[in-house]
Amino acid sequence: MNSQVVALVGSPNSGKTTLFNWLTNRKYKTVNYPGATVDYAVAHIAPQWGSDIEIIDTPGIYSLSPKSEDEEVTYRVLFHSASWGSIQTVVVVVDGTQMARHLTLVSQLLACGFKVVVALTMSDLIRKAGQEIDVQLLSRELACPVVLIDGLLGGGVQDLVKTIDTSIKSFAQIESQSESVPAIKPFFEDQQSHFEFLQKMEALSARVLIDKTLAKDKNQTLLQRTRQVDRWALHPILGLGFFILIMSFLFTAIFFIASPFMDAIDSLFLVLAAAVVSVGTEGSLLSDFVGNGIVSSFGAVLVFVPQIFILFLLLGFLESTGYLARAATLIDKPFSHFGLSGRSFVPIMSGFACAVPAIMATRNISSKRDRFITMMVIPLMTCSARLPVYSLLLAFLLRGRPAWQAGVSLALLYVGGLFVGALVAQFLHRFVKKGKNSFFMMELPLYRRPRLSVVLDSAWTKTLGYVKRAGPPIFIFALLVWVGTTFPNYKADNEQVKLETSYAGQLGRTIEPVFTPMGVDWRVGVSLISAFAAREVFASSLAVIFNVTAEDDTSLQAGLLDSMREAKDARGAPIFTTGSVIGLLIFVMVALQCTSTTAMVIRETGKVSWALIQLIAFNLLAYIMAVGAFRLWS
Amino acid sequence: MEKTLRPFSNGKKIKLDQIIGDSDTVERLIDMGFHPGIEIEVINKMVNGGPYILRIQSGFIALREEEVACLKVVGL
Numbered sequence: 057m058n059s060q061v062v063a064l065v066g067s068p069n070s071g072k073t074t075l076f077n078w079l080t081n082r083k084y085k086t087v088n089y090p091g092a093t094v095d096y097a098v099a100h101i102a103p104q105w106g107s108d109i110e111i112i113d114t115p116g117i118y119s120l121s122p123k124s125e126d127e128e129v130t131y132r133v134l135f136h137s138a139s140w141g142s143i144q145t146v147v148v149v150v151d152g153t154q155m156a157r158h159l160t161l162v163s164q165l166l167a168c169g170f171k172v173v174v175a176l177t178m179s180d181l182i183r184k185a186g187q188e189i190d191v192q193l194l195s196r197e198l199a200c201p202v203v204l205i206d207g208l209l210g211g212g213v214q215d216l217v218k219t220i221d222t223s224i225k226s227f228a229q230i231e232s233q234s235e236s237v238p239a240i241k242p243f244f245e246d247q248q249s250h251f252e253f254l255q256k257m258e259a260l261s262a263r264v265l266i267d268k269t270l271a272k273d274k275n276q277t278l279l280q281r282t283r284q285v286d287r288w289a290l291h292p293i294l295g296l297g298f299f300i301l302i303m304s305f306l307f308t309a310i311f312f313i314a315s316p317f318m319d320a321i322d323s324l325f326l327v328l329a330a331a332v333v334s335v336g337t338e339g340s341l342l343s344d345f346v347g348n349g350i351v352s353s354f355g356a357v358l359v360f361v362p363q364i365f366i367l368f369l370l371l372g373f374l375e376s377t378g379y380l381a382r383a384a385t386l387i388d389k390p391f392s393h394f395g396l397s398g399r400s401f402v403p404i405m406s407g408f409a410c411a412v413p414a415i416m417a418t419r420n421i422s423s424k425r426d427r428f429i430t431m432m433v434i435p436l437m438t439c440s441a442r443l444p445v446y447s448l449l450l451a452f453l454l455r456g457r458p459a460w461q462a463g464v465s466l467a468l469l470y471v472g473g474l475f476v477g478a479l480v481a482q483f484l485h486r487f488v489k490k491g492k493n494s495f496f497m498m499e500l501p502l503y504r505r506p507r508l509s510v511v512l513d514s515a516w517t518k519t520l521g522y523v524k525r526a527g528p529p530i531f532i533f534a535l536l537v538w539v540g541t542t543f544p545n546y547k548a549d550n551e552q553v554k555l556e557t558s559y560a561g562q563l564g565r566t567i568e569p570v571f572t573p574m575g576v577d578w579r580v581g582v583s584l585i586s587a588f589a590a591r592e593v594f595a596s597s598l599a600v601i602f603n604v605t606a607e608d609d610t611s612l613q614a615g616l617l618d619s620m621r622e623a624k625d626a627r628g629a630p631i632f633t634t635g636s637v638i639g640l641l642i643f644v645m646v647a648l649q650c651t652s653t654t655a656m657v658i659r660e661t662g663k664v665s666w667a668l669i670q671l672i673a674f675n676l677l678a679y680i681m682a683v684g685a686f687r688l689w690s
Numbered sequence: 691m692e693k694t695l696r697p698f699s700n701g702k703k704i705k706l707d708q709i710i711g712d713s714d715t716v717e718r719l720i721d722m723g724f725h726p727g728i729e730i731e732v733i734n735k736m737v738n739g740g741p742y743i744l745r746i747q748s749g750f751i752a753l754r755e756e757e758v759a760c761l762k763v764v765g766l
């Protein structure tokens with residue numbers, strides 16, 4: 057028999073995912089923003105708790121009438137039994153600092169016939185504010201067990217598991233026969249009774265909160281810090297200025313903080329490449345493959361991993377402070393001119409890491425139209441896979457110039473993506489017809505101090521995930537491109553001849569006319585096409601094709617840059633000129649070279665057509681803009 | 691006399707009297723904890739018709755102008 061399934065349900069940002077992670081030893085993303093989780097997750101409880109149940113994490117809900125796609129998910133988990141059978145026990149996760157407003161959900165779920173256990177989170181914050189909760193009183197009044205949880209340290213989790221187990225057993229005794237799904241009851245007969253109920257819950261929460269600080273207003277201590285910060289962060293005029301400052305810092309910092317670490321990795325690869333060359337016999341195919349295929353292609357991408365780590369780290373910091381909800385508020389009005397809403401901000405922001413989860417995050421946007429437009433523009437945000445390509449091309453373009461120029465150019469490319477996104481949004485805003493009115497209504501969570509260990513850990517996990525995802529395509533294309541550029545004429549005594557007569561060379565010639573207007577030859581064309589497997593592959597393919605042997609260079613990257621500088625087309629003109637490199641940068645900025653993104657758009661819009669239109673339009677636009685840029689600069 | 695929150699300046703605390711407007715919006719406002727009789731504190735108003743920041747109980751909530759317009763208060 058399957059083990060019992062228990063769902064964690066509660067208001068957005070109440071600490072469900074944090075609790076889920078404690079219960080199941082997972083590392084799902086927790087963010088101090090209402091609407092972080094947009095899909096359910098099922099996992100078996102971790103062995104250390106001594107129980108045998110399945111736990112489901114759900115997106116946050118305010119009530120049992122869903123108003124957006126993520127709330128629908130929770131609704132379906134509760135009322136439409138899926139593969140795991142019907143749910144009978146629900147852990148309602150209530151933010152202890154927001155009890156007065158969020159207790160209603162407990163009663164609604166009880167009224168639906170669920171067996172309910174209340175997990176009151178943020179107990180640490182309540183204690184810190186000099187308050188205490190009368191758990192027994194609360195439990196008696198709500199008619200269900202209540203357990204205090206400290207989400208930071210995991211306090212109370214063992215208690216919670218015991219309570220759940222007891223609750224399941226008692227349930228089995230009462231209703232062992234009926235396996236029916238709890239009924240959905242309209243909870244309140246009219247608005248008036250709803251209002252009265254809300255008042256009752258408020259009074260209750262005031263009664264169970266025992267205040268020890270003697271302050272006149274019970275909330276004073278709890279809200280103090282948030283009030284102080286928001287005086288500036290949400291200042292009617294300066295607020296937007298701070299917002300721009302924070303964002304600019306974020307994206308220039310990626311470049312500057314990462315630089316020393318990148319140099320370290322670069323040197324490491326140089327040592328590795330030298331080792332491979334010294335071990336293999338001169339001219340052997342194997343050492344050529346390992347040295348020129350594997351080491352140089354992985355080197356070309358892995359050098360940029362520190363940037364990606366810093367990006368994840370800084371985003372993680374920002375996410376856990378509680379600032380994101382403020383940023384969404386500040387940007388709501390400006391975004392409305394583009395058919396977006398403040399709620400589009402967080403999905404767009406996570407698009408800077410990766411478009412795939414970002415498109416999923418749009419489920420939190422209640423208006424279908426806003427959500428659609430947001431999904432359409434997300435792939436234009438500079439995702440982490442574009443970062444290695446940008447950095448490589450910028451390193452080429454700005455070699456020998458002061459470092460700040462590369463940092464500023466990188467920031468400009470981020471802005472460029474945003475700018476094209478704004479144009480696309482504006483275009484869709486004109487032509488997509490208005491739907492039902494949308495709402496913003498954002499709860500602004502209390503500010504919390506980010507915990508370094510948690511943020512570091514999660515950035516590290518994400519970076520590993522990035523490497524694991526990019527690894528296979530890089531390897532496969534290293535192999536493909538190396539074979540393609542080495543055979544059949546691998547005995548040729550001239551590198552140039554070997555390449556020109558290779559399979560890739562022959563194939564490349566047929567596609568070359570497409571790339572000539574961009575000012576590049578077939579070798580770059582092959583790299584661009586291989587980048588459809590994963591954007592990073594552009595950099596690794598270039599490294600293989602331009603045959604970077606790092607023997608006499610100070611670093612692997614310097615070797616690649618030198619080869620690029622020397623690369624000439626059939627007529628002897630250099631390929632990588634200012635014009636063509638700017639063209640390439642613009643191409644990568646706009647092009648939708650990511651099959652997972654397209655798959656996700658198909659899934660979330662439920663239509664193939666829009667994903668295809670997006671795919672074709674962005675790539676065409678990218679091509680036209682790249683050609684234009686090349687013309688302009690040469 | 692029925693009023694909206696518009697004329698109240700930052701720091702003012704007002705009792706909510708009624709919630710009137712589009713049914714979905716009203717429903718969601720109630721879900722978020724608004725009900726007649728509750729005390730609302732105006733924390734901030736963004737410029738250019740941007741959202742209002744309000745406080746009810748221990749929660750800060752940002753509402754657009756048209757959402758705020760559903761909240762009717764008793765003028766003094």
Ligand SMILES: Nc1nc2c(ncn2[C@@H]2O[C@H](COP(=O)(O)OP(=O)(O)OP(=O)(O)O)[C@@H](O)[C@H]2O)c(=O)[nH]1
Nearest residue numbers: 068069070071072073074087091092093116178207
């Ligand atoms: N101090 C403190 N912070 C907590 C506690 N539980 C959760 N948090 C923090 O609160 C924020 C929200 O936690 P999540 O677990 O992501 O909340 P959620 O209920 O899953 O939120 P949604 O998925 O958006 O509905 C995160 O920043 C957590 O680190 C707690 O008990 N104490």
Ligand SMILES: [Mg+2]
Nearest residue numbers: 072073092093
């Ligand atoms: Mg969550």
